[in-house]
Amino acid sequence: MTTDQILILALLLATLAALAAHRWRHDVVAVTALLAGVGLGLVPAAEAFSGFANAAVVTVAAILVLGRTLVQSGALDPLVGRIGGLPGGETGLVAALCAVAAFSSAFMNNVGALAMMMPVALAVAARRGLAPAKVLMPVSFATLLGGMTTLIGTPPNLLISQVREQAVGEPFAVFAFTPYAAPVAVVGLVWLALAGWRLTPDRTPAAEAPAYDVGRYQSELTIPAGSPLVGTALPDLPPVLGVHGVLRGGARVFARPAAVTIAAGDVLLAEAGLDTMERLAAEGTVALGGIEEPADFVEMVVTPGSVVLGSALGTLHAEDRWGVAVVAVARNGRRYEGRLADLTLAVGDVLLLHGPAEQAVQAADDLACLPLARRPISMSRRRPRTTVALFGAALAAAASGLVPPEIAFTAAVVALVLAGILPIGDVYRRIDWSVVVMLAALVPLGGALAATGAAATLAHAALDLAQGAGPTALLAMTFAFTVLVTPVLNNVATVIVVAPIVVSLATQAGLPVDPFLIVVAIGASADFLTPFGHHNNTIIMAPGGYRFGDYWRPGLPLVVLTGVVAVALLSIA
DSSP: HHHHHHHHHHHHHHHHHHHHHHOOHHHHHHHHHHHHHHHTTTTTTGGGGGGOOOOHHHHHHHHHHHHHHHHHHHHTTHHTTGGOOSSOOOOOHHHHHHHHHHHHHSSHHHHHHHHHHHHHHHHHHHTTTTTTTHHHHHHHHHHHHHHSSSSTTSHHHHHHHHHHHHHHSSSOOOTSSHHHHHHHHHHHHHHHHHHHHGGSSOOSSSGGGGSSSEEEEEEEEETTOOOOTTTGGGSOOOOGGGEEEEETTTTOOOOOOGOOOOOOTOOOEEEEEHHHHHHHHTSSBBOOOOOOOOOOEEEEEEEETOTTSSSBGGGGGGHHHHHHEEEEEEEOOOOOOOOOGGGGGOOOOOEEEEHHHHHHHHHHHTTTOOOOSSOOOOOOOOOOHHHHHHHHHHHHHHHSSOOOHHHHHHHHHHHHHTSSSSSSSHHHTTTHHHHHHHHHHHHHHHHHHTTHHHHHHHHHHHHHHHOOOOHHHEEEEEHHHHHHTTTHHHOOHHHHHOOOHHHHHHHHOOOHHHHHHHHHHHHHHOOOSSSSSHHHHHHHHHTTOOGGGSHHHHHHHHHHHHHHHHHHHTOOO
């Protein structure tokens, strides 16, 4: 190996380790790695920010805007709204939810498709007496299956297309993935409808299932004057409150629990269910926030595109901006010992807002968070037919090869702005900049992996290890490696690293590159084993009441089915 090859591999390994640690934002890790690459001479300074002009990155940004605009316009509401009225049992319900989710995610960002479907799934499940866990995981998996079927369905497909253009001179067409990924999606949807949903947990009795199952919230409960808890010793507080600390005068009380007596004005660091907090607040036992009654509770999930991602909760100033109070946070069952104001928000956190419902939903919209209840029809929903027509025209233009996808979809965004359907300020708010920055930073590093010859060296080593393996075996090995790496990193980082290697592998083996690139794309989207490989699986974790070990039960058979179908089809391509 040359010095540059050793350096790029060491840098990529360090980057992948930082991404796998989940301690830092992925976009920050990617930019840091890019700057390190420039400093080491692996990426020319003039090309450091070329990723922002990359066609795949531009297309991702445009699709993010178009997808959210399509949802906000209400154009898909008639299709989604019919699900609740369908006759039949649980199997039919799960099949309908998953089919709509998969179809939607084929033409928009997977997170956007989940944002549209999750409130519907929760409401319909509650009416049918199903636990939320029975529907949310199948819907999330369905969005991943649908996203793999088209070029624009998920960012990894766009990145794979760029790698193909560098390798053979032409990118993939919009529906180039469809002949192979669509059968995979159909088989996967059948599995989810017939058996997959039955393997999800059922921790909430169906007859008592709430609209969603966030579980216990972490909150700061103030003791008002006249509360029956005044004078109570800390160990004697109701266990249902889950008190794990007391604040007095803004400072934490450090003393033996038996020596702490609750006084008016104390703040309890508690971990309790929403119904418990509501009941105690109504009785005057505790006070939740600064919003006077009448007020409603609205729960919202922090998504990858949320403005608040990575911010301290105390910086929101929700009462001043929207007239609502953030009174509690749920974090996948993990306890936070400090003040809520200092809590750094992450994907999947659920915030409990207290205030007028319309203002709470507006706060969720402004922060790009996902409310866990179906939103009322908003006056901002404008001209759905025009929105669909412009999106369809862009899709047709890109699919026909008339214009490149990045031009077609950017033109559609501009047309929406000129038509007065999409305010120019919303264009920037609807782009998930963390995804765009991460993509733009990682693209030059992927190029360096190929330019230094490191990808070819790794491919040669892989062929030496797989001596005598035929094309089908190589495809299966590529799929298995991609599936195993994706949960540790994320699908974008996986594609950036693996795609250049498989191009070299296919070339050295004298095989066409397309089947190998497509199997990498499918494998990167087949993250059904953990809550961390794809943001959709993280988002549903708290609302569904899932634990880490819940994902592999329905997910492992789905991964196997995906691999078998994909490899079988691609081996005869």
